[in-house]
Amino acid sequence: GFDDPDGFRALAERLDAIDREHGTGGNRLFYLAVPPSAFPTIVRALQAAGLDRPGENGSWSRVVVEKPIGHDLASANELNDAIQEVFDERAVFRIDHYLGKETVQNLLVFRFANAIFEPLWNTKYVDHVQITVAETIGVEGRGAYFEEAGITRDSLQNHLFQLLCLVAMEPPVSWDADAIRDEKVKVLRALRPVEPSEVSDVTVRAQYGAGVSGGASVPGYREEDGVSPTSTTETYVAHQMHVDNWRWAGVPFLLRAGKRLPERVTEVAMQFRDVPHRLFRHAGGERPAPNSLILRIQPDEGITLRFDAKRPGSQPSIEPVAMNMYYGEEFGKAPPEAYERLLLDAVLGDGTLFIRRDEVDCAWSYVDRLLEGWREQDLSELPEYTAGTWGPGEAQVLVAKGCLLY
């Protein structure tokens, strides 16, 4: 079991032996890729075996934990309190593997190493922002876990919120773990809280039914192993939110995540405002499209800027065109696995790409209200979408409210 003192004693002895043989200096990094309910037991057992204490000569002991950190704010607090009774916050590395992705880190480089985009990055020029995490897979044998989580806890509260923070944050004063995380927390604190009674106006949740994915018939969510045949857990969520601060006042952010959608695509799409005066409204060709910038996180990693151009010819005719950057072409090799980078950073003691406790707290405070709003609803009305399609028709309701889905 996770609390077997003999096992932890044996582990301590083994690590000491490795230190002696290989001169590893007494440093310890414990990676807890276990159900979160086991975190408190394990950290206490590490403490009882003396494994939590840095040794002599400046050696250290750290712990890496995986999401989900709890299932709401209260349970996250319990877990974090239990961990922090043993390990100092600076020794706790909470993983969100999205932060280990090169393209996610590039959001900050794109914004803060270039002079030409940042002046546009605000309510004056941005009409709305869409953040999409679409997956073709279903629950992949993790039905029992997913039943408890739903895509809101599984992805929205963490992966999508992290993308949102990096897109919306102010420039940090330095490239320092806390300077960056301070700015992310400010975004989370600026999120306009949703009243539970308004949740259905700004969210759509749905579940996939049987359909076709990758050319093969696939079962509906309720037929998956470990899932209740009357489950009301969502496998799709779309949510329109606002970052109420100077930069983003009035700009809707539309976040959506879904399983069993037709394509695997994670991207951030910024749509810019229209020109102030439509000189070319009578021109032929397609209707001038608003400018947009698409940051393709995966799988086709790259950046696309869409703008309008004149189609050659004597008549004024306008056509949307695109400028593309592809990571594969530019850099010629596949990016390293997210976990490679993150585990190396934990060894090096760099917390920049890990989630600080106040980030977890703020994210749950926001999401708790959505969950509460849903609890008050008649969930038997949960819309269904056919596996292999772009989610439920109900999501179009958000379109009508000013957010574009495509």
Ligand code: BG6
């Ligand atoms: C995990 C979620 O954190 O992220 C999974 O638990 C999801 O449900 C996965 O499929 C997506 O990760 P990636 O790297 O494939 O986008």
